[in-house]
Amino acid sequence: MFKLLSLGNIFFWIEKLTKFINSIFFVLLLVALSFALILSPPDYLQGDSVRIMYVHVPSAWIGLASFTSIALLSIANFLFKIKNIKLITKSIAPIGLMFTCLAIVTGSLWGQPTWGTWWAWDARITSMLILALFYIGFIAAHKFISEQERANKISSIVAIIGLINVPIIKYSVEWWNTLHQPASIKLTGSSTIHSSMLMPLILMFFVLLLYCALIFLMKYKTEIIRIKKKNLKRL
Amino acid sequence: MLQKKVKKRVSLLVVLFSSSVIAIFFILQSLNSNILYFKSPTDIKNNQDINFKKKIRVGGMVKKNSLIINEQEIKFIITDFNNELKISFSGTVPNLFAEEKGVVAEGKLQDKSFFIADRILAKHDENYMPPELKDIMKKNVK
Structure with missing residues (x-):
């Protein structure tokens, strides 16, 4: 009963949220970019290539967070069979993959001048690549399996198994010797990044998060429209 | 509190998830020295x-x-x-x-x-x- 009712309601809220984000996004983007590219100081060692970090780190965070939420929602879907969740996870995946690839590409661009190599098969970089492959698996399951139920089941399994990779990515730099440096920002304890660089980083994170939300909402809207077009009474 | 169906799914999920965690743990364990990017x-x-x-x-x-x-x-x-x-x-x-x-x-x-x-x-x-x-x-x- 409330499923039918919520579809129209969700649509209304998506419209409102999209408009709100659109109204503040470009201003915030300008502010964050001017802090990241102009106002923040260069690094004492890397010079200006530190600015790549302001895109790289937030992208990696968002890529990881998106996958974690896809996996947790998939678990919820598996347990309680809430049909709406399927649309949500399906809508998060493309933007999550985009940010994961962005993290890998910007990391590579940073690695060339800093480490002296574009790519290294170390634990952090490889596990991040595996995350991208899990995303691709998840999306491919929806794309190529025409039977809805089956596609949903297989993509959920991909997401839930992929969840194991998330802590491996997080702790890879502590468990093994890697070329990638350990985390500068720690959940507990002080961070090893100066506040004049931390501030633009956090700003960029919020801006990119807003962008992620915007793309997600647009994709979610499309999915709902697709359902409505099929003229189904329920999901 | 939970329905019987849901309970069944929970146990299936826990078994599946924990067995794959253990499997991956053993794979990583056996690969350990190969995962190290460099030796000290x-x-x-x-x-x-x-x-x-x-x-x-x-x-x-x-x-x-x-x-x-x-x-x-x-x-x-x-x-x-x-x-x-x-x-x-x-x-x-x-x-x-x-x-x-x-x-x-x-x-x-x-x-x-x-x-x-x-x-x-x-x-x-x-x-x-x-x-x-x-x-x-x-x-x-x-």
Whole structure:
């Protein structure tokens, strides 16, 4: 009963949220970019290539967070069979993959001048690549399996198994010797990044998060429209 | 509280998830030495059967005052603060290569204390700060 009712309601809220984000996004983007590219100081060692970090780190965070939420929602879907969740996870995946690839590409661009190599098969970089492959698996399951139920089941399994990779990515730099440096920002304890660089980083994170939300909402809207077009009474 | 159906799904999920966690744990455990991107001088010292023909990577900190640069080669010592390894390299080094900074060298061991590298990668640490702050810190140390 409330499923039918919520579809129209969700649509209304998506419209409102999209408009709100659109109204503040470009201003915030300008502010964050001017802090990241102009106002923040260069690094004492890397010079200006530190600015790549302001895109790289937030992208990696968002890529990881998106996958974690896809996996947790998939678990919820598996347990309680809430049909709406399927649309949500399906809508998060493309933007999550985009940010994961962005993290890998910007990391590579940073690695060339800093480490002296574009790519290294170390634990952090490889596990991040595996995350991208899990995303691709998840999306491919929806794309190529025409039977809805089956596609949903297989993509959920991909997401839930992929969840194991998330802590491996997080702790890879502590468990093994890697070329990638350990985390500068720690959940507990002080961070090893100066506040004049931390501030633009956090700003960029919020801006990119807003962008992620915007793309997600647009994709979610499309999915709902697709359902409505099929003229189904329920999901 | 929970429906019987849901309970069944929970147990299925827990079994599936925990068994795949255990499987992956064992895979990582058996791969352990291969996952390490580089070996430290201590690893080299403790390792009994080293294949001197195989290319490996070693890593550590470039020891202070150990860097010698001449026309043919760059010589330095890497240390993990317990053991040391002498390294010889001819070629270009990345910008961040310096004394008291992390480095990864790729090449072949000649014996347990001498390594000829054919590629040098600089390792960046997790510290980020503006140059002015670094100058202040240097002054304070002196």
